[in-house]
């Protein structure tokens with residue numbers, strides 16, 4: 374049996390991540406609890422406690438009903454499991470409607486969890502909020518492109534950057550958010566060419582999800598990439614293992630062994 378040696382042993386900070394731009398692709402996955410955070414820690418550079426937990430953990434239709442209390446609770450759990458990864462807290466819908474509200478909520482995140490940055494969805498219209506948070510010592514990951522918190526107002530999940538005009542709009546968003554002090558830009562659901570233009574134009578790292586292969590890093594939702602979330606599979610999701618199938622097979626074997634009294638056998642009995 375081999376003893377697992379983590380790939381990364383030291384604490385990853387945002388400045389470590391900033392230095393990776395153009396040098397080495399950044400890896401990020403989501404996690405919502407200590408068990409999985411511990412599995413991912415020491416392997417990926419970053420862990421996002423995404424509000425996607427509202428769907429893949431709580432079984433809701435979209436991310437909109439996630440609350441600050443829930444996000445804090447899950448980020449505390451992730452912080453208990455992850456010691457080296459840089460943890461990002463996803464600000465839930467309605468928690469950053471004004472700069473003041475965003476600041477109060479983000480201060481709570483820094484006080485009550487060990488997240489190193491908060492993520493907010495929005496383009497240049499959110500630049501003032503990003504500025505206020507950065508000026509108050511809170512690192513911000515700005516999330517542009519397809520924004521899941523806009524699913525109801527936009528009537529679905531729509532891929533962005535399909536024409537020159539929209540690429541220009543995404544570029545403007547990225548540049549204004551960078552100027553406002555964003556530490557990183559997460560680009561979701563955009564044509565690869567648009568993400569490439571944005572990545573080249575900014576000095577801060579970009580992390581892509583459904584944004585092609587030119588961003589400075591990639592993020593995937595853990596339950597999607599390991600085949601646990603079966604409700605739907607967007608085109609950009611690659612399943613690295615078939616988690617649900619493995620669990621089902623294990624469960625079937627357990628049931629059959631209990632029913633036949635094959636379990637517990639001698640090895641598993643005091």
Ligand code: KIV
Nearest residue numbers: 403423424425582594
């Ligand atoms: O909530 C989340 O997991 C996210 C990712 C989709 C980037 O925001």
